[in-house]
Amino acid sequence: MAAELKPLRSDAARNRDKLVVAATQVLAERGLDAPLEHIARRAGVSIGTLYNHFPTREALLGAVLPQRLAALDEITMAALADPDPWAGFVGFLEGLFALHAEDHSLNDALAESFSPTTDVSQVCHRGFHDAQRIIGRAKASGRLRADFESQDLVTLVWAMSQVIRKSMKTDPGAWRRHLSFYLDGLRAEAARPVPDEQAV
Amino acid sequence: MAAELKPLRSDAARNRDKLVVAATQVLAERGLDAPLEHIARRAGVSIGTLYNHFPTREALLGAVLPQRLAALDEITMAALADPDPWAGFVGFLEGLFALHAEDHSLNDALAESFSPTTDVSQVCHRGFHDAQRIIGRAKASGRLRADFESQDLVTLVWAMSQVIRKSMKTDPGAWRRHLSFYLDGLRAEAARPVPDEQAV
DNA sequence: CATGAACTTGAGGGGTCCCTCAATTTCGTA
DNA sequence: TACGAAATTGAGGGACCCCTCAAGTTCATG
Structure with missing residues (x-):
């Protein structure tokens, strides 16, 4: 840069x-x-x-990852441009995880808490901001459950990155199936209140 | 043994x-x-x-894990004994992942494909068999979506084990929230057909 | 208690990966 | 082309972790 x-x-x-x-x-x-x-x-x-x-390793990542993250940017923009906010949201997730699936480094980078390098984290932060807009739009449309927060996206990224790592070689379609089940729980009409967590 | x-x-x-x-x-x-x-x-x-x-490391695991897996057995039995098959299913998952959360070794053992040692894998296979019964009961009751298969449980274990690993220190309640969203997608009335996967 | 078998010890060799730096090679220019 | 600066090389030292085995220690039994 x-x-x-x-x-x-x-x-x-x-x-x-x-x-x-x-x-x-x-x-x-x-x-x-x-x-x-x-x-x-x-x-x-x-x-x-x-x-x-x-x-340092980070310097090298800083030279490699931003370039790879450009693809993610396109996906984000396409999601925001989708006239159907729910379809945009779903398309965003599918695109995001398709990238994870084809690039182990992106998978790690996004799963490992979004901050290897300054460069990378900047890109990620912008991406995260856009992701929040995608979520907001989908909630406003009434299709995405109202209690879905951007932190839940982070959790989902953790979950999916592991599913992808474990299943890609034996069953490349597994992550889409898993995501599909999860998405069925994200629709507003499927939502049940999240139980209170008190004791562990 | x-x-x-x-x-x-x-x-x-x-x-x-x-x-x-x-x-x-x-x-x-x-x-x-x-x-x-x-x-x-x-x-x-x-x-x-x-x-x-x-x-070997496996010999040591063989002496440690079966003992730890006994707790899982109790959870499984309680799930099968629950008069409400759906509640049994949900209780099984919550108990399973609560164990993951409190024992890193169980988390790894169950996530790492269910087969470190012969001893362990035997316990796991029996557990897996019981898990299939829990799933079957819940499907038969009409509450769990009909297309949920036991392989989907394996995928869920992968996903949740990573969520637990990543979030336990910063937000110990995160995994329950994530599971709760996922469960909302597992109810029969929330289910949508899983899209065909052809191209990747 | 003495003696041999059972058990323990921990240094050390092997492997992987990290990172450094003195010696060497290559480049660009005068 | 010849020279100094820039760049490259790769052996080697450090950190971890694996596992082994000859030497030493402890137990149980006569």
Whole structure:
């Protein structure tokens, strides 16, 4: 995001690019905590070079994730543009989790409390704000139960990210089915008051 | 479960007991993959002694988990004994996840595909069989949606175990709220057909 | 109590991953 | 082309965790 203060030497720029590409792939396959050595190897570069360009894992994530989050932005915009607020809400969730399903790094990033890097968390915060609008619209339309809060979306992201992680290999359709059951509970007409929680 | 073939020497029996107690505590706190060194240290015993009694991590789990799963059995029985099949079903889920919430090792054990050890998996299989009866009863009563299958329970366990892991420290009531939304989608009158999944 | 079997100990070798830095290579320019 | 700055390399030290085994200790029995 910030302008490059020092123009990189040509080989350095090339290596940086190779690292970002490799990191994007490896992180998508193996999650946010993939070994940095793997990324360096896939980029055809030594581990020292990786650390030269990205002193911390977070710096590397900051170069990879915002790009990946752009897709989420499109989904959000499409949801807000949908004339049917409920359909927009459902489409948002389905799009969000489809992204989770195809990119392990996004899954981790969104599930891991929304804040790996400053860059990423900024993107996330904006996304979260838009998500609140999607929720608000759906509630106002009377289709989404009135007691659904944005924190419930966070909880749902936790739940779904695990469902996706566990089931993708054996049953790629499982998460849609699970979401579908959950959505049936989110419709206003299905809602029952959440029981008081007192004792544990 | 199997009778002790060789009576242990008194010090060995004492150490074994200390190890099981320590393992129960540490695993509950830190999950199934807690370092074995921690368990040995908490038992006041060397790592070598731990390996002497339990040659593999699974052997240790086999000594700890079945005991912990007994509580689940009670919950299952109570659910089957409930005159209201739906209430039994709901009570089963709430009891199951309350156990998850208070014991990290049970959470992992049940979420990690139900099969760490032979002993454990046997207990789990029996439990799973009973769970199917609970589901069947609830469906037969017409309260639980007819398309809910036992695999959906597995998926729910995955989802809830993650919700519990993520939220227990900051909001111990979050999982009940999430479950309550989900249950609202499981009532027969809330059910909508699950959309066909074809393309991904 | 003495003796051998049972048991315990903990250093240490193996593995993975983290990150650093002195030596080396490559680039851009004069 | 030759030189200094920029960039790269990869061995290596640290942190964890796994598991083993030779040496030492404790128990139970005659």
